[in-house]
Amino acid sequence: MSSSLIGRAWLWVSEKPKIEHLVSQGRLTRRVVDRFIAGxxxxxxxxxxxxxxxxxxxxxxxxxxxxxxxxxxxxxxxxxxxxxxxxxxxxxxxxxxxxxxxxxxxxxxxxxxxxxxxxxxxxxxxxxxxxxxxxxxxxxxxxxxxxxxxxxxxxxxxxxxxxxxxxxxxxxxxxxxxxxxxxxxxxxxxxxxxxxxxxxxxxxxxxxxxxxxxxxxxxxxxxxxxxxxxxxxxxxxxxxxxxxxxxxxxxxxxxxxxxxxxxxxxxxxxxxxxxxxxxxxWYPYLMRRIAERPANLRFFLRALLRN
Ligand SMILES: Cc1cc2nc3c(=O)[nH]c(=O)nc-3n(C[C@H](O)[C@H](O)[C@H](O)COP(=O)(O)OP(=O)(O)OC[C@H]3O[C@@H](n4cnc5c(N)ncnc54)[C@H](O)[C@@H]3O)c2cc1C
Structure with a gap:
């Protein structure tokens, strides 16, 4: 799958409320959020x-x-x-x-x-x-x-x-x-x-x-x-x-x-x-930043798995 297709698929998945719940409720590592959000x-x-x-x-x-x-x-x-x-x-x-x-x-x-x-x-x-x-x-x-x-x-x-x-x-x-x-x-x-x-x-x-x-x-x-x-x-x-x-x-x-x-x-x-x-x-904003780059997606998924 090309990186733009992966990004589009990710954007689609991230707009599902259940995924938002999972990510927002999970102890998503601060490093991922802090990289893109001032506070x-x-x-x-x-x-x-x-x-x-x-x-x-x-x-x-x-x-x-x-x-x-x-x-x-x-x-x-x-x-x-x-x-x-x-x-x-x-x-x-x-x-x-x-x-x-x-x-x-x-x-x-x-x-x-x-x-x-x-x-x-x-x-x-x-x-x-x-x-x-x-x-x-x-x-x-x-x-x-x-x-x-x-x-x-x-x-x-x-x-x-x-x-x-x-x-x-x-x-x-x-x-x-x-x-x-x-x-x-x-x-x-x-x-x-x-x-x-x-x-x-x-x-x-x-x-x-x-x-x-x-x-x-x-x-x-x-x-x-x-x-x-x-x-x-x-x-x-x-x-x-x-x-x-x-x-x-x-x-x-x-x-x-x-x-x-x-x-x-x-x-x-x-x-x-x-x-x-x-x-x-911050959830939708962060998901868009992650979808823009496959490297961000790998980093994010690793962080989620560690939680
Ligand atoms: C100031 C600002 C305001 C914006 N406002 C809006 C808006 O109102 N509406 C809207 O739809 N979009 C908005 N965007 C987002 C924009 O549409 C793009 O999604 C985003 O800027 C990525 O595209 P790019 O132009 O940087 O080019 P790309 O081709 O995506 O990226 C060029 C290079 O920038 C780096 N890069 C880009 N994105 C990332 C990332 N997430 N993580 C790490 N490195 C990255 C990489 O080195 C990449 O090779 C805004 C962007 C900026 C900079």
Missing amino acids: RDLEDAVKVIKDLNGRGIGGILDYLGEGVNDPPGAEAAYDAYLAAIKRISETGIDTTVSLKLTQLGLEFDKGACIDHLRKLAAEAEAMGARLEIDIEQSRYVDDTLEVFRLMHADHPTLRLALQSYLRRTPADLETMSDLRPRIRLVKGAYSEPVDIAFYKRSEIDAQYRFLTDWLFENGTDPAIATHDGVLIDHARKLASKQPSGNKSFEIQMLYGIRRDLQEELARTGYRMRVYVPYGSA
């Missing part, structure tokens, strides 16, 4: 970001959680994000905040989700912080684009993530060209059907390059969010032709992945940000 509390993430800032790297705070299906859950996520925004202002750390619309209730009450987001964006602006919106499974993409457009008029600094594995993404970007949008470009982390998403690496990467070109031409301050050195080099070449050179784009990576490259890029004058997840709802 359970906001203060754990603040500490990690202070350390990153000390090395010339910005943060992206992410309160873990997704697929919230009741109003109290969405309220709790809203409160957690409000607390994060306030803490940024108190500590002066250099970080943005990234959230998922399904955390704020998109699945069951789009209006309430938009209200939460509007209040968070206003609060963030008042405190000098910036928000980013993660992109989730393909079934949420239409609503997410609609919410982004709605918010853009009042909050043009809002950044939206888009996925190069989705066949539709070039068309989605074209419909946003009037906004000159601020986009975080990612490959895509979910298990999607093949009529919706590419899953050959060569196709995902080719579309990533195409979309990078589009963003340098038509977007604002593109964020190239990948650990793939070849794709980062592609963006670096485009940046070298821009008047602001290295500073014309941002590179983003995940906590726990390619720390060597993160530091090297920051040292050589690139704007680098690291996505720092915290909270107790």
